[in-house]
Amino acid sequence: MSQQVQESLRLRGALFDGDERTEVGSLAELMEALQTSTAFGYLEIRDPDRLQLSELAEHLGAPELLHPPASASSGHTPMVAGAHVRLSTHRVQLEEPTFQLVVADLHIYVLPRLLILDHDGGFDFEPLRARLDTEKRHRDQGVGWLLWLVLDELLGEAGSALNALDDELDDIEDVLLTPGNKPAAIQNRVYRLRKSASRLRRCLLPLRDAVDALLRREADCVSPSLFPLFQGLYDRGVHHVEWADSLRDLVTALSDTQIAMEGNRLNVIMKKVTSWAAIIAIPAAVTGFYGQNLPYPGFNTVGGLWTSTLLMVVGCGGLYVTFKRKDWL
Missing domain, CATH: 1.20.58 (Methane Monooxygenase Hydroxylase; Chain G, domain 1)
Structure with a gap:
């Protein structure tokens, strides 16, 4: 791998060998550790371009995995081929008080002893990084354990967004039945809520499909001990998608109710x-x-x-x- 590309890559990560954890700050350091020990770990790459990914894929011996890069926005199909896995998902965050959904792509590449996270740096990565570094349950399961933690964290973020949308929907229902409310303000809130709920559902679909692909295609990283955990992730993903569907239906019903109430008020x-x-x-x-x-x-x-x-x-x-x-x- 060229020296220029290595220096331009913005990466960090950690390796785990039993209870020991070692910080990784460069690709050379990572490759040396993987070659001289039985450790496994994760590598976090911030917004690489195609050339960097291509050279990194060649260096890691998995050109079909990292090149071309996955794209969740274009409906990329998860790739699960034994020890190699490529998933495209989204990170979501709901901004208050506007309740607009902020979305960032997260591409996940799994090698036999390495989990690669490719992101654009738009989100705070510290909570996910802290969980990867401190969680110890099932650590002996290797990169499959790391992959489960990442997907579980993504579903947790989506669940928080769904909870916030649900609370906002309840608040709008209360305001809608309050005398003297302003129809224009309510209409704007309903529109933003419907837009965020629809977008959140579209973001949940790749995540659900990714977990489904891991379960159906027998990825090597999903060991029998981890299978129940990934099955739980899939059940949560299905539940979140259904929750988003119900929110969209409720928002539509709320909009229809508001229109009917405005028509009745005009008749009066x-x-x-x-x-x-x-x-x-x-x-x-x-x-x-x-x-x-x-x-x-x-x-x-x-x-x-x-x-x-x-x-x-x-x-x-x-x-x-x-x-x-x-x-x-």
Whole structure:
């Protein structure tokens, strides 16, 4: 591998040999440790280009694995071929208070003693790195254990996003039934929620398919001891996808409910406006009659004044009482 490519690669990782853990800061250091010991570990590469991946694949003896790079966004099919595995997944994070979903690709390559994580650096990698370094259960299972930890962490992030969307949906339902709410603000929240739920579902599908491929194609890294753990990952993946589907359906129902409520509110407003217009028409008709310039009964007399006033009061009061009884006001 060329010296220039080695220096330009931004990588870090760790090797595990029993209870011992060793930091790795360069590719040369990693290769020397793998050749001189029985250790296994992970390598984290930040946003490599095609040339770097191609040379790295040749150096590791797995050109078909790392080149061309996987692409979760293009619907890449997981590759499981014995000791070699290539998966394309997503990391997700929900930004509050906008509830917009932030997505980053994570490409996972599995070799017999090495797990490679290729990411763009857009997410905080420290929580996942800390878990890889401190978790000790099933460490004797090698890279399969590391792969299970990574996939479990990704499902945990998706579950947190689903929980936040579910809570936001409950809050919108409460606000929707509150008198005096602002329809435009609710509509914007519903739109953002529906968009995030749909995008989250699309991000969960590659993760579910990746675990399914590991279970069905008998990857060497999934030992019999790890099989129940990966089966649990698959069950969680299916549950998360169904959860995202139900959220999309609930958001759609919420949007339909809001539209129906706005239609009902508009009907009530139109009913009241029409009723008040009918009531106001009575004084207009009476004053129009008594305002004509031709002689009429009570013309230029006090009796005419009281008669017109009485007609307006009786007419308006009668219509008001009638509309109230019919719930038109």
